[in-house]
Amino acid sequence: MGYQKPKGTADILPGDSSQWQLVEKTARDVFARYQFNEIRTPLFESYAVFARSSGDTSDIVSKEMYDFMDKGDRHIALRPEGTAGVVRAFVENKLYGPEYQKPYKVYYMGPMFRYERPQSGRQRQFHQIGVEAFGSESPAADVEVISMAMRLLRECHITDLKLAINTLGDAASRAAYHEALVSYLEPHFEELSDDSKVRLHKNPLRVLDSKDAKDQEIVKDAPVILDYLTPEATAHFETVKHLLETLHIPYEVDTEMVRGLDYYNHTIFEIMTNNKVLGHGYTTVLAGGRYNGLVEQLGGPDMPGVGFGLGVERLLLLMNAQNEALVPEPKLDVYVVGIGAQTSATTLQIIESIRDAGLSAERDYLDRKPKAQFKTANKMNAQIVVTIGESELADQTAHVKDMMSGIEITVPLAQVYTDFKAVQQQLNMN
């Protein structure tokens, strides 16, 4: 039955693409106001870039990476997320240098790849819009990024969102908490779900957001990260909360929130929705956080960073679920009806002249009858129809009809060629 697109991929067709363009335009516009500039990095990187940054044991690396050996025997991976490649570029191009303003603020948009089972809002090739700000440890930088994220979603007309924040603290906080959590969970080992038994040793934090009811019972009384923060980590988090309040951005602290990627520390956040288009329960549309240490891990200096990634497919599903037609119906300024094969050359000249005048124009290419051409003009939402037949050709005129009012006038062909806007005005006068 012919060819099928690869599992988990999608064709974005005309009609849908206009909505994508709307989202992309909105993002560029919002980011520009915050002085973030676009960075474009490769869709694939050395496998090591992702393995190093995301953590070898993370699921993204261990089972979801789209990787392969290329003809030069290089281990390549299609990017599963945007941050690692941007950090690599930041380091490789020495953007940490003193000649660049800090924080150094960039954004990207484009496809990401993960080898997993497709579902609603989850594909193997999907798209993210993301931002990164390098070089500031200030909690104000965290909040700027969060605020920008909220603004972006707001300007995409998304409502009913929930901002959840948490902190993972610094290295010392994490180590202390890690130990406390494991020693709390260990005695419950036999009661845990099979999934969580594995998590306990691989990544105990993951047990915290298990969906298993019994796990949740156990987790309820587990130690909380907030109690294990160092004074500095506490101060950072408190300031973030305070600044969010200053900006009147509502949030919830979710101490059970964790991250799929290992490089996060301090502030992490997710913007979620419980809209059913994305499946049951709350689903994350946008997620991010701080990743001090990642730049160093990828060979750069010790330089902090904070950013977020937004799932475009998920955003689009939400937009369509919440709003009627955000993208206006396409319009056509002029449709030119040609009657008889001998009008074809003139018809072509007319539509080109109209396009010269800055208007959109279309004609028939299938030698159809006038009636059929009018029907098409109507379907295409044409504002004006120009008609050319043998008699018009003979005395060098054209019929020009306003499709709304039905008024039709006759004008010299020469005027159509040289000044269609004037013809338009003349039509409006009648």
Add this chain to the structure above:
RNA sequence: GCGGUAUUGGUGAAGUGGUUAACACAUCGGUUUGUGGAUCCGACACACGUGGGUUCGAUUCCCACAUACCGCCCCA
């Protein structure tokens, strides 16, 4: 990676182990030999995801595969 449901024309879909696979929309043509959104008439699936099997015979039953959707894992 695990489990479940589904797969009929351009689209939405009905349907049956057996000579012509409903209906609707869209499209095209005609009704009006050169003028639009209406009416009426007509055309439009050698074909029912792919490959096997059962059967005298399968689109309808069985198996495998592919894809989509849902749940889990995980995540945007």
